[in-house]
Structure formats: C-alpha cells, structure tokens
Amino acid sequence: MLEVKNLSKTYDGGMQALKNVSFNVKQGEFLAVIGLSGSGKSTLLRCINRLIEPTSGQILWDEQDITAASQDEMRHIRRKIGMVFQHFNLVTRSKVITNVLAGRLGYVNPILSAFNRFPQSDVAMALDQLDRVGIKNQAYKRADELSGGQQQRVGIARAMMQQPTMVLADEPVASLDPVLAHSIMQHLEKINKEDGVTVLCSLHFLDLVHRYADRAIALKEGALMFDGSPDKIDDQKFREIYGKDAERIG
Amino acid sequence: MKKSPALLKSVVTGLVTILTLIIFAYGFSVTNVNFEETRSERRLASLTRILRALAHPKIFDYTYETLNVEVPFYLGCPEGGAAFPEVDRSGAFILVNAGCAAPKETITVEGHNFQENSSGSISFIGISPEAPDGVPISIGNFQADAQGNFKVEVTLPNRQIKPEPQALRATGQIQVGAPMLSQESKVTWDKIIETVFMALLATVFGTLLAVPISFFSARNLMSEVKSPLSNISLSLIGWPLGMWLGIKTSKFLANLLMPLSNSFLLVLAGTLVFPTLGFFFAKWFLANQNEELEYRFRKRLINLLYTVSLAALALISILFASKLLLQIGAYLTPNKDVPLYFLRKFIAQIGDIIAMLAPVFATLVSGGIFGGFFAQLGQTISDRMPAATAKIFNLIVTPIAGAAVGILILQGLNWFYQFNDPAILFYLPAGIGAALGLTLALVAAPKQPLPIGIFIYGIFRTLLNGTRSVEALIMAIVFVAWVGLGPFAGALALGLHTVASNAKLYSEQVESILAGPLEAIQATGANRLQTIIFAVVPQIIPPYISYTMYRWDINVRMSTIIGFVGGGGIGFILQQNINLLNYRAASVNMLAIAIVVSSMDYISSVLREKYV
Ligand SMILES: Nc1ncnc2c1ncn2[C@@H]1O[C@H](COP(=O)(O)OP(=O)(O)O)[C@@H](O)[C@H]1O
Ligand SMILES: [Mg+2]
Numbered sequence: 001m002l003e004v005k006n007l008s009k010t011y012d013g014g015m016q017a018l019k020n021v022s023f024n025v026k027q028g029e030f031l032a033v034i035g036l037s038g039s040g041k042s043t044l045l046r047c048i049n050r051l052i053e054p055t056s057g058q059i060l061w062d063e064q065d066i067t068a069a070s071q072d073e074m075r076h077i078r079r080k081i082g083m084v085f086q087h088f089n090l091v092t093r094s095k096v097i098t099n100v101l102a103g104r105l106g107y108v109n110p111i112l113s114a115f116n117r118f119p120q121s122d123v124a125m126a127l128d129q130l131d132r133v134g135i136k137n138q139a140y141k142r143a144d145e146l147s148g149g150q151q152q153r154v155g156i157a158r159a160m161m162q163q164p165t166m167v168l169a170d171e172p173v174a175s176l177d178p179v180l181a182h183s184i185m186q187h188l189e190k191i192n193k194e195d196g197v198t199v200l201c202s203l204h205f206l207d208l209v210h211r212y213a214d215r216a217i218a219l220k221e222g223a224l225m226f227d228g229s230p231d232k233i234d235d236q237k238f239r240e241i242y243g244k245d246a247e248r249i250g
Numbered sequence: 251m252k253k254s255p256a257l258l259k260s261v262v263t264g265l266v267t268i269l270t271l272i273i274f275a276y277g278f279s280v281t282n283v284n285f286e287e288t289r290s291e292r293r294l295a296s297l298t299r300i301l302r303a304l305a306h307p308k309i310f311d312y313t314y315e316t317l318n319v320e321v322p323f324y325l326g327c328p329e330g331g332a333a334f335p336e337v338d339r340s341g342a343f344i345l346v347n348a349g350c351a352a353p354k355e356t357i358t359v360e361g362h363n364f365q366e367n368s369s370g371s372i373s374f375i376g377i378s379p380e381a382p383d384g385v386p387i388s389i390g391n392f393q394a395d396a397q398g399n400f401k402v403e404v405t406l407p408n409r410q411i412k413p414e415p416q417a418l419r420a421t422g423q424i425q426v427g428a429p430m431l432s433q434e435s436k437v438t439w440d441k442i443i444e445t446v447f448m449a450l451l452a453t454v455f456g457t458l459l460a461v462p463i464s465f466f467s468a469r470n471l472m473s474e475v476k477s478p479l480s481n482i483s484l485s486l487i488g489w490p491l492g493m494w495l496g497i498k499t500s501k502f503l504a505n506l507l508m509p510l511s512n513s514f515l516l517v518l519a520g521t522l523v524f525p526t527l528g529f530f531f532a533k534w535f536l537a538n539q540n541e542e543l544e545y546r547f548r549k550r551l552i553n554l555l556y557t558v559s560l561a562a563l564a565l566i567s568i569l570f571a572s573k574l575l576l577q578i579g580a581y582l583t584p585n586k587d588v589p590l591y592f593l594r595k596f597i598a599q600i601g602d603i604i605a606m607l608a609p610v611f612a613t614l615v616s617g618g619i620f621g622g623f624f625a626q627l628g629q630t631i632s633d634r635m636p637a638a639t640a641k642i643f644n645l646i647v648t649p650i651a652g653a654a655v656g657i658l659i660l661q662g663l664n665w666f667y668q669f670n671d672p673a674i675l676f677y678l679p680a681g682i683g684a685a686l687g688l689t690l691a692l693v694a695a696p697k698q699p700l701p702i703g704i705f706i707y708g709i710f711r712t713l714l715n716g717t718r719s720v721e722a723l724i725m726a727i728v729f730v731a732w733v734g735l736g737p738f739a740g741a742l743a744l745g746l747h748t749v750a751s752n753a754k755l756y757s758e759q760v761e762s763i764l765a766g767p768l769e770a771i772q773a774t775g776a777n778r779l780q781t782i783i784f785a786v787v788p789q790i791i792p793p794y795i796s797y798t799m800y801r802w803d804i805n806v807r808m809s810t811i812i813g814f815v816g817g818g819g820i821g822f823i824l825q826q827n828i829n830l831l832n833y834r835a836a837s838v839n840m841l842a843i844a845i846v847v848s849s850m851d852y853i854s855s856v857l858r859e860k861y862v
Contacts, residue, residue, distance in 0.1 A: 049773055070633040079775035089766035093788040102784050106775025109536055114783050155770075162774055 001026055002048070002166065002198065007057035009043050009222075017043040019222040020057070025200060027165070030192045032213035032230065033202040036242060039219040041202035045168045048200070049081045050074055061166075079106035082159025082197075084188075086171040088151040092144035096135070096154055099143050100126040103161025122161075129157040133187055149180040156187050167191060169201040173208070181205075185212050206233065303833030307841050311432035312425035319343055319361070320375065323418045324350035326411025339363075342398075344420045353408045360401045361420050364394040370422035374407050377416045384417060392420065434835040437823060442842045445819035448741045448812070449805035456748025457798050463749065464756030465782060467710040471760060475703025475778075477629065479644045479694045482702050483651035483687070484628035485621045490658055492620025493613045499562065500612035503569060504605075511573045514581075520570035528563035535560060545630045554623045561615050568608050575601025632697050640696035645688065652687025653680040710753075717750035722808050726817040740817025744805050752801050759793040760786060799854040806850045810843045 002025040009018040017040045025031050033041050046052040048059060050066060059066040061077070069077055082103070090099045104122045105113055112118075130136045133153035138146060143154060152172060159167055169188060173181035189212055192199045203209050209216050209230045216233065218226035218241045225241050226233065239246060287293055319342050324332045332349035339362075347358040359372055371391050375384035390404035465471055477485075510516045535556055579598020583591060628647075632640050656679030664675055694700060726743035733739050763786060771785040813821025820839055827836040 051769055051773060070629070072629075075775045075777060077775075078773055081773070083770065083773040085766060085770060087766050089770035091767045091771075091785055091788050093791070094784075098784075102771055102776070103774050105771065105777075105780045105784065109539070110777055110780055111536060113780055116783075158770070158774070 001062060002200075003058075003060040004044075004048070005058040005060070007044070007047060007059065008055050009040075009047060009052065010055045017222050018047065018054075018219075021219070021222070021224045022057075023217050023224060023227050025198055027198055028192070028196045030189070030199045030201070030212060030214045032209040032216040033200060033219065034204075034206070034209060034216055034241065035202075035219035035225075038221075040222040041219055042170050043222075044219065045083075045170050045200060045202060048168060049078050049083060075106060079162055080165050082162045082164035082167040084152070084155050084159050084167060084169040084172045086174045088148070088155045088175075090143040090151055090154055090158075092142070094143060095139070096130070096141055096143050096146065097123070097126055097139045099154055100129060100139075100157045100161055103158040106162065126157070126161060129160050130154070132160070133157050148176050149183065152176060152180075152184050153187065156184070156191070160191065164197055166198040166200070169199060171202050171204060174204055181208065188212070206230075206238070209233075300833050304837040304840070306834055307837035308432050308434050308834040309838055309841075310429035310435070312429055313427050314423040315426050317342060317364075317370075317422045317424050318419055319422070320417045320419045321346060322349075322415040323374075324412075324415055325353060325374075325376075325406065325409055326350065326413075327352070328413055332415075342420075342422065344418065346418060351406055353406055353411065356403050356405045358401060358403050359390075359392075359418065359420065360399070361392060361394065361422075362399050364398040364400065364420075364422045365424050366396050366398045367394060368398075368423050369393045370420060372402065372404050373419045373421065374409070375417040375419050376407075376409055377414065378412070386419060392422075394422070432838070434827075434838045438820065438838050438842045441813075441820040441823055441839075442846055444737050445809045445813075445821075446806060446846060448737045448817075448819050449744065449802065449809040451741045452744030452748055452809070453798065453802040453805050456745040457752060457801070459745075459749045460752035460756055461794070463710065463714070463753040464760060465786075467707060467714055467753060467757040468760035469704070469707055469757075470763075470765070471782070471786070472703035472707035473701065475701075475706070476699035477625070477702050478632035478640075478697050478699055479648060479691060480631045480640055480696070481625050481628035482700060483644065483648040483691075484624035486651040486655055487647070488624025489617045489621035490654060491624075493617035495620065496612040496614070496616025497609060499616065500565060500609040503562075503566060504608070507566070507569050507573065511577070514577055517570060517573045517577060521567070521574045524563055524567040524570055528560065528567055531563060532560055545626075545634065547627075550623065550626065554619070557619050558616075561612075561619060564615075565608060565612050568604060568611065572601045572604035572608065575604065577601075637696050641691075644691040644694070644696055648687035648691040649684035650687070652683035652685070652690075654683070656680055656683025656686075711757075714750050714754050717746065718754060720747075722747040723812060723815055723817075726812050726815045730816040735816040735818070735822075737818030740809060740812040740819055743812060743817060744808055747808075748801055748805060752797055755797045756790070756794055759790050759797070763789040796858050799858050803850055803854045807847055810847065 004024070005022050007018055007021045008016070010016045021040075021044060033044065035041050043052060047054045048066070050069075054067055057067065064077070066074075066077060091102070098116070101118050101122060104118060104125075108118055108122065127136055127139060130139050130153075133156055135146070135150050135153055135157075138150060143151060146154065155172075167188070172188065173184050176184065185208060188199055188201060191197045201213070203213075213230050215228065216226065216230045217224060218233075218237075220241055226237060233241070321337060321344055322335050323346065327350035334349050337343045337345065342361065342363040345360045345362075347360075351357050364370070369391065371388055373386035373388050375386050377384045387407045387409075389407060390402055392400040392402045394400045507520075510520065539553070576598050579595060579601055582588070582594035582597065588594065631643055635643070657676055660669075660675050660679040664670070669675055722743045725746055726740055729739040729742045733742065767785040767789070768781060771781045776784065809817075809819050809821075810824075811821045813819045813823070814825050816822070820843060824836055824839040824843075827833070827839060
C-alpha cells in the first residue's frame with residue numbers, strides 16, 4: 001500500500017507544482033492520474049521514486065518512509081518501482097537488449113555491470129520480457145531503429161526487468177498514434193492483472209481512464225481535485241478538472 | 251528643450267567615426283605600420299631574393315663534378331705586351347679583358363658555356379719552378395646566369411712578377427647523372443614523421459586524460475552530487491590520508507622488489523603469480539559482496555581491508571610487469587644496430603611508463619579507497635544519528651578537515667614560493683581552515699545535503715580555463731626546460747593543451763545530452779557510475795570522436811611550429827634554415843608542412859563525415 005500524505009513540491013523558481021496532495025493506493029490497483037498539462041502529474045509521479053525531491057509531506061510505501069530514505073536505501077526502493085515515460089527515454093544509440101538489461105542495474109554487481117557483463121539468467125529474462133511485449137526479434141537492433149510503439153514496449157520491458165511491485169507510467173501513450181495507445185495500455189493492464197503490479201498511470205484521454213483504470217485521481221494546478229471511481233467523473237466534475245471550455249470527447 | 255532625434259543621431263554618428271579613427275590611428279602607431287619601408291629599394295630586393303628562393307624548394311639535388319677552365323696569364327706585362335691566348339670555345343671557357351696585368355690590378359673575367367645557374371670560384375695560379383703544377387690563390391667567386399654566362403671583376407694578388415706565363419682558373423661545377431632527393435628533403439622527411447607522431451601521441455594521451463576529467467567538469471552531472479557535511483569533512487580527511495598511504499606503499503613496495511629485479515626468473519614468476527592471485531581474489535571478493543543496507547562498521551572495516559589488499563596486489567603486479575618489460579627490453583636491445591630497434595626499445599619504454607605511473611595509480615586508488623570509506627562513514631552518521639549528534643560530530647570533524655586542507659594547500663604553494671616558515675606553513679592555514687570549517691559546521695544544518703558537486707565542478711572548470719589560456723608554445727618552453735630539447739617536450743606540451751581544451755569541449759557535450767535516458771536509468775536503482783556508463787557514455791561517443799579528430803587536426807598544425815621553441819619536429823629545422831638564410835631548404839620544410847596539414851585536414855573531415 002502506497003500512502004501519500006500532504007505532499008508538496010515547490011520548484012527552485014518558486015513554482016508550486018504540488019499542493020498538499022494526499023491519497024492512498026492499494027497493492028494491485030490501477031490508478032489513473034488525470035489533469036491538464038502543467039497540473040503536476042509528472043511532478044507527482046517523480047516524487048514517488050524521488051527523481052524529484054519533495055519539498056514537504058510524506059510518502060509511505062508498505063510502512064517504509066520513502067521521503068526519509070538515505071541515498072543507498074532509495075536505490076533499493078527504486079529497484080522495486082518500474083517507470084515508463086512519455087518519451088520512452090531509451091538510450092537510443094544502444095541496443096534494445098542493453099536498454100532492457102539496464103532494468104537490472106540495481107540488482108547486479110556494479111563493477112561487472114560497468115563492463116556490460118550481466119548474468120546469463122538476466123539476459124534470458126530480458127529476452128523473455130521482450131517476447132512478452134512481442135518484439136523479441138528486435139533484441140539486437142539499435143533502439144533508434146524501432147518505431148515509437150516498439151520503443152515504448154522496450155520501455156515496458158525495461159521496467160519489468162526490475163521485477164517491480166509498482167509501475168509509474170507518465171503519459172505512456174501521449175506521444176504515440178492513438179491506434180497504438182490501446183496496445184501499450186493493454187501491456188500495462190496485463191502487468192497489473194497478471195503480475196499484480198500496482199500501476200500509477202497519468203493519462204490524457206478519459207476513454208482510456210474509463211477502460212483501464214480501477215480508480216482515478218485528478219490534479220488541478222497542483223491540488224487534488226478528485227479521488228474516486230472513473231465512473232464518478234460526470235460532466236460537471238469534468239469541467240471542474242479541465243476547465244469550463246473543455247469539450248468532452250471520451 | 252527637447253533635442254531633435256535626428257540631431258542626436260548625427261552627433262552620435264560623428265563621435266563614433268572620430269573614435270574609430272582614433273582607435274585605428276593608435277593601432278597603426280603601435281603596430282609600427284610603415285609603408286615607406288615597404289617601398290624601399292633595399293627591402294624590395296631582399297624580399298625578392300627570399301621569395302625567389304622560396305619558390306625554388308631544394309627538393310632534388312644532383313651529383314656534381316668540378317670543372318676547371320684555365321687561360322694563361324702574365325702577371326706583370328712582358329715587353330710588347332701579351333697576346334690574347336687562343337681559347338677553345340667548344341666547351342666552357344673564360345676570357346680575360348687583358349692578357350697581362352700588374353699585381354693588385356683589377357681585371358674582368360668573362361665565362362661562357364658554364365652550367366646554368368651554377369656558382370664557382372676564380373683563382374690565380376702561381377707557377378714557379380718549385381711548384382710546376384701551380385699554387386691556386388682564390389681571388390673571387392662567380393654566379394653563372396640562366397645561359398651559363400658570367401662576368402666578374404677580380405683583383406689580382408700581390409705576387410712577384412714573372413716573365414713566364416702563369417694562369418687564371420675558373421672552377422665551376424657540372425651536374426652529372428639523374429636528379430635525386432636532396433639532403434634537405436631527407437631531413438625534412440625524417441622530421442615530418444617526427445612531427446606527425448608527436449601530434450598522434452599528444453592527441454591519444456591527452457584524450458585519455460580528458461575523458462574522465464570532462465565528467466567532473468560537466469554541470470549537469472555534478473550538480474546532482476550533494477552530500478551532508480559529515481560526509482564531506484570525513485572524505486576531506488580520508489582522501490589525503492589515503493593518497494599519502496598510497497605514495498608510501500608504492501615507494502616501500504618498489505624498494506622491496508628492487509633486489510628481485512636482477513633475476514629474470516623471479517620477475518617472470520612474480521608477473522605471473524601476483525596477477526593470477528589478484529584475479530581470483532577479486533573474483534571471490536566480487537562474488538561474496540552482497541550489498542547490505544545495514545551499516546555495520548566491523549563489516550565495512552573488513553571490506554576496506556580486502557579492498558586495500560586487492561589494490562596492493564594490483565600494485566605489486568604492475569611493478570612486476572614493468573620490471574619484466576624493462577628486462578625484456580634491455581635484453582632485446584644489446585646495441586642500436588639490431589633490426590627493428592625502435593620496436594624492441596618500445597617494450598622497455600612501456601615498462602618505464604608503467605613504472606612511472608605506478609605511484610600515480612597507487613596514490614589515486616588509495617585516495618579513492620580511503621576517501622570512499624570515510625565518506626560512507628560520514629554519510630551513515632548523517633543518515634542514522636540524531637541531528638544533534640551529527641551536529642556535534644560536524645563541529646569536531648569539520649574544523650579538523652578544514653585545517654588539513656589549509657595545510658595541504660600551503661604545502662603546495664610552498665613548493666613555488668618557499669616560505670619555509672612554520673607560521674605560514676602550518677599555524678596560519680590550519681587556523682584559517684579550522685575557523686572556516688567551524689563556521690560551516692555551525693551554519694549548515696547537520697543533515698542537509700550540500701552542493702559539493704558544483705564546488706568540485708567549479709574547481710575543475712577554473713583549472714581547465716587557466717590551463718587552456720596558456721598556449722601550447724609557451725607550455726613547450728617549460729617542458730623543454732624539464733625534459734630537454736626535442737619532440738618529447740613538444741608532445742608533452744601539446745598533450746597538456748589537449749587535455750585542457752578537449753576536457754572543456756567534451757564536458758560541454760556531456761552537458762547537452764538528453765536528460766530523459768539519464769532519468770530512466772536512475773529510476774531503475776542504478777548507482778552513479780552505472781548511470782554514467784549506461785546513459786551518458788552512449789550519448790557522447792559521436793561528439794567525442796568528432797572532437798578528438800578535430801584536436802588531432804589542430805595538433806598536427808601546432809606540432810609543425812612547436813619546434814620553434816625547441817619542441818622538436820619540422821619546426822626545429824625550419825627555424826634553423828631561416829636563421830641560416832637557407833631559404834631553399836626552408837622552402838622544402840614549408841612545402842612538407844603544407845602537404846601534411848592539408849592532407850590531415852582532408853582525412854579528418856572525411857572521417858568525421860563518415861563516422862559521426
Ligand atoms: N524542473 C522544473 N523547474 C521549474 N518548474 C517546473 C519544473 N518542472 C515542471 N515545472 C512546472 O511545474 C508545473 C507542473 O509540471 P508537470 O509536473 O510537468 O505537469 P504535467 O506533467 O501535469 O504536465 C508546471 O507549471 C511546470 O511548468
Ligand atoms: Mg508531464
């Protein structure tokens with residue numbers, strides 16, 4: 001169980017990106033995070049694995065205080081939190097398999113990994129994960145030879161290499177063709193349903209939220225606006241979240 | 251009262267014009283612009299001479315044979331004068347404007363059919379009963395024109411008048427055989443090879459050093475490095491301590507192994523045994539090292555012990571290897587005439603380099619080991635102890651660290667300025683350092699991470715900027731003083747300059763990498779080194795290659811003139827030739843420089859296009 005308590009983040013320039021945000025996520029839940037761009041979704045997700053240092057508040061994960069963890073402890077915690085990014089964030093000049101193996105970096109011997117040496121079992125696991133997302137035959141290509149949809153699958157495979165108990169997905173389909181969005185979302189759904197991994201996924205389109213999420217939270221200008229089942233987002237709530245002029249398409 | 255903008259504008263324009271005129275007038279005056287001199291007859295003549303010589307590079311040369319042409323000549327006119335002698339006009343011949351003349355009189359000698367553009371000398375041949383073959387006395391030189399003719403005035407020697415005919419001789423040269431490479435061309439070839447390799451070594455070794463330095467001078471990587479004060483102060487104590495231990499150990503081990511170096515078998519055995527031992531030890535150590543979050547001091551201490559032993563094993567292996575290479579090299583080079591002498595000697599040279607680098611390696615590695623151990627201890631104190639305890643710890647340790655750093659800085663400065671006064675060397679820096687440390691410990695919150703990375707970044711950048719601002723030519727002067735005249739000094743100077751310039755260029759590339767992959771690798775739980783290797787390195791390889799080639803280009807260019815200050819290579823003889831007014835030889839040197847520089851230019855641009 002993930003508990004976020006009174007989380008706030010003020011950037012160096014004075015921008016207050018999160019304002020006293022509190023919510024809980026149960027293990028195995030698929031939580032959608034919605035809100036306009038600039039509402040603080042990315043900041044929230046990055047505070048959870050502390051790629052961004054929160055200014056105040058507390059994040060507890062299975063009773064462990066993430067916000068108080070030392071650097072070494074944080075690396076151990078991050079191993080169990082996979083992350084998928086809007087722009088995939090692959091190392092595009094490296095091979096696909098190297099990108100996937102990078103998911104094991106927190107587990108393997110740091111000195112051996114520095115020479116790009118991974119245990120045989122990890123290589124097998126990487127090929128398995130690529131197989132699972134359907135691109136095993138691309139394993140030894142350079143990552144930039146792959147299409148956007150394929151790159152995002154590599155991103156998912158990399159996250160799964162961490163054998164995570166939670167995956168943070170920051171608008172994983174926002175830079176993909178809408179027709180590809182469902183295939184990526186289905187992979188995340190599979191991880192969630194089959195492996196019981198908690199998924200926190202920020203999304204733009206409400207139809208995706210309805211289709212895949214168990215629950216949704218909404219941010220507006222850094223503040224929590226809504227927390228509940230996606231079905232509860234009626235027209236009025238929708239306008240509260242997205243503003244008066246928003247047109248509902250999903 | 252309102253001024254018209256048009257008026258204001260023209261006033262400003264006028265002022266700017268006047269200012270520009272003044273600036274240029276001053277510039278002309280300080281740069282001694284002197285057009286009168288450029289038009290003077292004397293200057294033009296010398297310019298013509300030099301340019302003509304430069305236009306005739308002495309690439310080829312001929313074998314010459316001397317050619318003597320004589321005419322009979324009376325010193326002191328006989329009764330009734332002397333008839334003009336008959337001359338054979340089929341080959342080279344000389345004519346004199348008189349058949350006889352008094353001593354010290356000036357006569358005109360004309361020569362025809364000599365080798366075009368050749369030069370030679372004119373002598374008077376004194377013939378006497380004691381020397382029937384004649385005694386030549388040089389009385390002048392000639393320079394034949396493009397048709398092989400000359401006409402010079404010479405003054406006869408002050409010799410005894412004789413009634414018998416004596417002789418005048420013109421000694422010229424004739425080319426025989428086909429043209430061949432001149433001596434100048436051969437020297438130029440040798441030196442141009444030296445030049446190119448000087449640039450190669452400087453580029454390779456400079457780049458090897460510049461790469462790690464560039465990471466420390468990249469803002470985006472360093473700004474994330476933050477540590478609490480307890481960590482920083484303890485590392486500041488740990489690093490020098492470790493480095494000192496490293497120096498001492500490497501000296502101690504080198505002395506210990508000294509007696510062994512006479513026996514080839516012992517050295518060979520050592521070179522085989524110690525690395526093997528080290529390898530298995532490292533393997534065992536890596537296999538048994540599972541990262542533990544729980545900090546147990548005893549466990550860490552044992553780990554430190556293992557790491558130190560491993561480093562010691564590595565150091566012993568390195569020392570043995572260098573001894574082995576030195577011995578093999580010495581064995582292979584009994585004298586300088588063995589075939590492939592340079593390759594054989596290279597083995598010994600590698601051994602020498604390793605022996606020289608061993609203490610550096612020991613110092614840095616040992617510093618890193620102890621610095622890391624102390625840093626971890628400090629980090630744990632900040633992570634685990636209550637804030638008050640950490641504060642007290644900082645209040646005690648930071649002044650000590652400050653004092654240590656102060657003393658170390660003054661020790662370094664003492665080498666330059668030789669204060670040799672304990673007050674300046676110890677008490678003052680220790681006092682200031684401790685005071686600064688205490689202030690920092692009082693001000694800083696005990697657990698707050700301080701931006702130490704940016705601080706280190708600042709130091710590196712400052713050092714790089716300082717080094718870069720010194721031209722390689724000036725560095726070469728210092729290195730010539732250290733290692734003597736020659737290409738080694740030039741290579742060192744160019745290498746140092748390469749480190750400074752390329753580290754800067756590289757670090758700018760690190761700063762412009764995409765942050766996304768970095769963030770993604772960090773999110774997997776990778777440590778800093780892993781993040782750099784997996785997210786940074788793949789992104790910077792193409793620009794690094796490009797900049798290395800660019801530097802290679804510049805280094806070839808620089809190496810052609812670094813000889814002007816004694817740095818070896820072609821510049822060295824180019825300067826000599828210019829000083830000796832040997833412009834035709836200088837022309838060969840310049841031609842070679844032009845060819846090498848332009849072909850390097852071309853090759854590197856082709857390679858850059860191809861691989862980047
Ligand atoms: N590194 C940063 N420094 C300063 N402000 C930032 C930074 N990152 C994001 N912000 C600001 O914080 C707010 C929230 O941003 P973000 O979390 O990226 O929103 P979202 O992901 O919902 O689009 C935005 O106004 C953005 O401009
Ligand atoms: Mg975002």
